[in-house]
Amino acid sequence: MNVSFFVTCIADNxxxxxxIQSIELLEKLAxxxxxxxxxxxxxxxxxxxxxxxxxxxxxxxxxxxxxxDECDYVVAPSGSCVLQVKEFLxxxxxxxxxxxxxxxxxxxxxxxxxxxxxxxxxxxxxASLNGRAAYHPSCHMxxxxxxxxxxxxxxxxxxxxxxxxxxGQDKCCGFGGTFAxxxxxxSGAMVAEKVQNIVDAGVDYVxxxxxxxxxxxxxxxxxEGHNIRVYHIVEVxxxx
Amino acid sequence: MSxxxxxxxxxxxxxxxxxxxxxxxxxxAAQDLINEKRQQQFDELxxxxxxxxxxxxxxxxxxxxxxxxxxEFVSNAEKAGATVxxxxxxxxxxxxxxxxxxxxxxxRAVKSKSMVTEEIGLNEALEEIGVQILETDLGEYLLQVDDxxxxxxxxxxALHKDRKRIRQVLADQLGYDGDDVPENMTKFxxxxxxxxxxxxxxxxxGCNFAVAATxxxxxxxxxxxxxxxxxxxxxxxxxxxxERIVPSFKELDIMFSMLARSGVGARTSVYxxxxxxxxxxxxVDGPEELYIIIVDNGRSAVxxxxxxxxxxxxxxxxxxxxxxxxxHVGGHAYGVLYPGPLGAALVPLLAGYKEYKDIxxxxxxxxxxxxxxxxxxxxxxxxxxxxxxxxxxxxxxxFLEDAVFSVYGSIIGHSRLYRTATxxxxxxxxxxxxxxxxxxxxxxxxxxxxxxxxxxxxxxxENKKDEK
Numbered sequence: 001m002n003v004s005f006f007v008t009c010i011a012d013n014x015x016x017x018x019x020i021q022s023i024e025l026l027e028k029l030a031x032x033x034x035x036x037x038x039x040x041x042x043x044x045x046x047x048x049x050x051x052x053x054x055x056x057x058x059x060x061x062x063x064x065x066x067x068x069d070e071c072d073y074v075v076a077p078s079g080s081c082v083l084q085v086k087e088f089l090x091x092x093x094x095x096x097x098x099x100x101x102x103x104x105x106x107x108x109x110x111x112x113x114x115x116x117x118x119x120x121x122x123x124x125x126x127a128s129l130n131g132r133a134a135y136h137p138s139c140h141m142x143x144x145x146x147x148x149x150x151x152x153x154x155x156x157x158x159x160x161x162x163x164x165x166x167x168g169q170d171k172c173c174g175f176g177g178t179f180a181x182x183x184x185x186x187s188g189a190m191v192a193e194k195v196q197n198i199v200d201a202g203v204d205y206v207x208x209x210x211x212x213x214x215x216x217x218x219x220x221x222x223x224e225g226h227n228i229r230v231y232h233i234v235e236v237x238x239x240x
Numbered sequence: 241m242s243x244x245x246x247x248x249x250x251x252x253x254x255x256x257x258x259x260x261x262x263x264x265x266x267x268x269a270a271q272d273l274i275n276e277k278r279q280q281q282f283d284e285l286x287x288x289x290x291x292x293x294x295x296x297x298x299x300x301x302x303x304x305x306x307x308x309x310x311x312e313f314v315s316n317a318e319k320a321g322a323t324v325x326x327x328x329x330x331x332x333x334x335x336x337x338x339x340x341x342x343x344x345x346x347x348r349a350v351k352s353k354s355m356v357t358e359e360i361g362l363n364e365a366l367e368e369i370g371v372q373i374l375e376t377d378l379g380e381y382l383l384q385v386d387d388x389x390x391x392x393x394x395x396x397x398a399l400h401k402d403r404k405r406i407r408q409v410l411a412d413q414l415g416y417d418g419d420d421v422p423e424n425m426t427k428f429x430x431x432x433x434x435x436x437x438x439x440x441x442x443x444x445x446g447c448n449f450a451v452a453a454t455x456x457x458x459x460x461x462x463x464x465x466x467x468x469x470x471x472x473x474x475x476x477x478x479x480x481x482x483e484r485i486v487p488s489f490k491e492l493d494i495m496f497s498m499l500a501r502s503g504v505g506a507r508t509s510v511y512x513x514x515x516x517x518x519x520x521x522x523x524v525d526g527p528e529e530l531y532i533i534i535v536d537n538g539r540s541a542v543x544x545x546x547x548x549x550x551x552x553x554x555x556x557x558x559x560x561x562x563x564x565x566x567x568h569v570g571g572h573a574y575g576v577l578y579p580g581p582l583g584a585a586l587v588p589l590l591a592g593y594k595e596y597k598d599i600x601x602x603x604x605x606x607x608x609x610x611x612x613x614x615x616x617x618x619x620x621x622x623x624x625x626x627x628x629x630x631x632x633x634x635x636x637x638x639f640l641e642d643a644v645f646s647v648y649g650s651i652i653g654h655s656r657l658y659r660t661a662t663x664x665x666x667x668x669x670x671x672x673x674x675x676x677x678x679x680x681x682x683x684x685x686x687x688x689x690x691x692x693x694x695x696x697x698x699x700x701x702e703n704k705k706d707e708k
Binding site: 007009011012013014015016019020023035037038039040041043045046048049050051052053054055057058060061065139140143144170171172174175176177179180181182183184185186187188189190191192193215216218219220222223 | 254255258264564565567568569601602603604605606607608610611620624627628629630631632637641642645646648649650651652653654655658659662665676679680682683684685686687689690692693694695697698699
């Protein structure tokens with residue numbers, strides 16, 4: 001199965017291990033993965049702040065680069081970026097040619113856990129990690145994209161891992177893209193509460209499926225100096 | 241009061257409320273408690289999704305046929321003996337109210353909780369002509385006696401005050417010397433309010449729903465004050481938001497259930513008053529005259545816009561109780577009568593983007609509000625669209641922000657430029673913590689940007705494969 005990998009700008013440039021482990025994981029699951037280096041960013045920081053026109057240039061670049069290799073699927077390690085890609089067609093309502101391409105891309109794009117569980121039909125990837133983990137279901141991924149079960153199913157099959165529910169589990173971590181800097185103090189208060197609830201749950205790890213939220217949560221955990229490791233789900237799924 | 245409730249700047253409001261840990265604790269506790277109760281109530285009702293689809297359909301149907309239903313309502317209300325007036329805006333609505341007060345030579349009014357009267361600033365308009373108007377909803381009363389403090393939630397106006405603060409207000413303003421047990425404080429206030437009900441010339445209420453088929457005003461209250469207000473004074477003035485209509489009692493039943501469960505996590509409200517015309521000759525109690533003032537105040541413009549769905553709102557406040565941003569700043573941070581996600585969606589429509597653009601920023605676009613709205617208002621999508629209109633149509637964003645985003649858009653809009661820029665991103669590790677970095681690092685650490693990007697790793701690997 002041919003998969004075009006959409007790395008997302010955060011995993012391309014900051015949390016690079018998410019990208020690396022995603023490739024290894026998909027290859028382990030017998031996918032033939034290509035990465036088109038022309039890809040940039042989904043433009044979400046611009047669009048969410050209101051600058052739709054400014055964001056469209058990057059959408060066109062992304063659409064062309066992800067469709068170029070004519071793979072069966074496009075897979076990304078972020079529910080939020082996948083949501084944005086699936087929304088592209090609304091931005092091109094008045095440009096038939098682009099709307100058509102955007103619709104095609106939307107149809108074949110999957111968040112990575114959704115892809116593994118619902119397309120590859122795999123729930124046990126043979127991973128193991130000992131300890132207690134809090135899973136943070138990112139808002140865009142769980143609420144708006146609707147991918148709730150797949151990451152849980154995959155984590156339930158990780159040997160030695162105990163998933164621990166915690167207070168306010170499904171609440172926003174306060175990232176929200178440019179919200180985290182435009183409303184930095186409010187965002188800071190939100191992530192402080194999220195981290196407090198995670199600490200209260202007495203876990204060894206926080207696991208999520210969206211690099212941006214994890215960057216936010218990890219940043220706060222480090223600031224407070226807790227001994228809790230933060231992992232993207234693909235990193236956990238590659239542990240043996 | 242009017243839609244605007246604060247003269248502080250946006251930054252001042254945010255700072256003040258974020259620093260009020262007392263208030264934040266009150267709000268968080270109330271959110272947790274009521275949200276749990278709401279969940280229980282909807283679990284009991286059955287399939288929440290189906291119920292709210294039904295409720296949304298009812299509201300949408302009414303909005304699509306509002307002219308028809310308004311006409312039907314007015315005709316039936318008049319048949320029942322009510323006098324109905326239309327007010328285009330706050331000024332007209334207040335003028336009609338003043339006219340009635342002058343005609344009746346009334347100086348004392350009692351009011352049960354009503355958002356639309358706050359929206360038009362009725363209290364101030366009446367006080368200007370020497371009318372003493374008393375809030376009789378316990379929460380609203382506490383705010384009124386506390387130097388006209390502002391509500392921070394539309395159903396639970398004094399949500400930002402806990403029992404200790406409330407005791408202090410009663411002690412300072414009214415000489416209360418009891419403890420802070422809610423029942424005791426309520427008993428004390430009841431003594432005062434009973435006298436006011438008996439002495440009032442005119443009653444003022446809002447309207448939760450207006451039943452078109454019968455011309456009935458439906459009021460939901462929890463304290464019995466609504467019943468007193470609508471029973472004792474000889475004149476009753478109802479202020480009704482133009483979109484409050486339900487076709488018949490069948491739909492009222494559904495909306496009533498959704499409102500009570502969503503608003504306070506209760507199966508029903510404690511009281512429901514159904515008022516059809518003034519008292520009949522056979523009735524013992526009730527007003528001799530009933531006026532219904534139907535207020536537009538920006539609603540017909542919303543009705544004609546792409547944001548019509550926002551008018552489905554039944555003012556339950558569930559979106560506020562679910563909102564993680566509201567949780568940390570409280571209602572006062574918005575500086576408007578309607579806070580939270582509903583406020584961010586509705587207020588710019590009713591009162592303009594220019595003055596109210598900032599409240600759309602108090603949102604991390606998490607979408608939690610959408611999940612609890614009992615009439616399925618696309619709150620997330622509305623706030624998202626408002627941001628676009630503010631930036632692109634109204635051009636109200638700061639010049640610097642626009643410029644920075646232009647540069648950013650150009651970089652991610654060109655593959656080669658992006659590759660060059662990101663190859664240097666690791667240099668940012670050494671950058672001084674100013675601007676956005678400073679804001680981020682105030683509460684958390686920055687991740688270290690590695691020199692080797694993912695794409696470099698991938699290219700290296702491909703090269704090695706080729707060598708083999």
